[in-house]
Amino acid sequence: MAISHHASTFVKLLKLLINVVVLVLYRNGDEGYFMGSSYNKNHDAEALASGVFIGFLIYNFAGLIAAFVDSKSGNQSITEGLMNFTGAVLWVTTGGVVLQFWLRFIPANHFTETNPSAVGIAMGCLCVINAAVYLADTVLSYANYRSLE
Template identity: 45%
Template sequence: MVSVETIGSIFIKTLKLTINIVILILYCIGDEGIFLGVSGTWNLNEEKSPSPEIVASGIFVGFLIYTTVHTVAFFFGTTKHKRELTDTLMNMVGTAMWITIGGVALHYWGGYMSDQDFLYVNAERQTGIAMGALCVIEGALYLLDTVLACIHYSKAEDIEYTGVGH
């Protein structure tokens, strides 16, 4: 019989995939069909650094691929992959990275003002804030998935995974 933790993991991973796709769409075409990005400079005389964009796109695409593969693995093959420490570690890394990039996006878009007559509320800014908030929510989902992965790991019955016989 399928455990509650397994059903919870599948549900959370599916939710993570859905939110990740939404974030990727907002990131790429969130500014009315134009690239939105996660950060920049508020001063037009400064040169924009590409580093945050490189890190953000790596997080968005990399974790989309990882989560897709790991979710598919839940449906096929043996159940040994549920008790691997790799899932726990990747979820911890995902938590830190998603919350960090969400914080960067919220910091930038929270202070952003458009070029049009000091408009403080505009679609570009609101989309950027929504993207940053979704990144933080994604980080929280990775934290929750970390807890479930720890439960899977602790319930291991094989000596090779826990090092302790039952």
């Protein structure tokens, strides 16, 4: 029980750290200016990205506090597994949207010294990595849930 609890807490902390890094890149990635998930600020892409980034930041923070306060109930509910699976799907979708744009981005001025596409690609890759971490946490939470029976 103790090892799976510590592993689950570590994974929650990792998800929170990746989420914060992605959020900072999203907000300040274009040399201190708002970068967004698409250069023309498509409303649907921005709503998806900001909803996933902020919503799961709050969820991760609350889950991490719950893991420290109550070591048993937070890791052993079916809701934990469902939220982690939903997070994996939403993070990989958001990463796909971000990568789809920034991999094809061509700056208006080709002779500019800076190109925000590298930061956009990094943000998209971190989204996909975070989806994999959510999937790993889904497996951990399912194992913890099955240990109750």
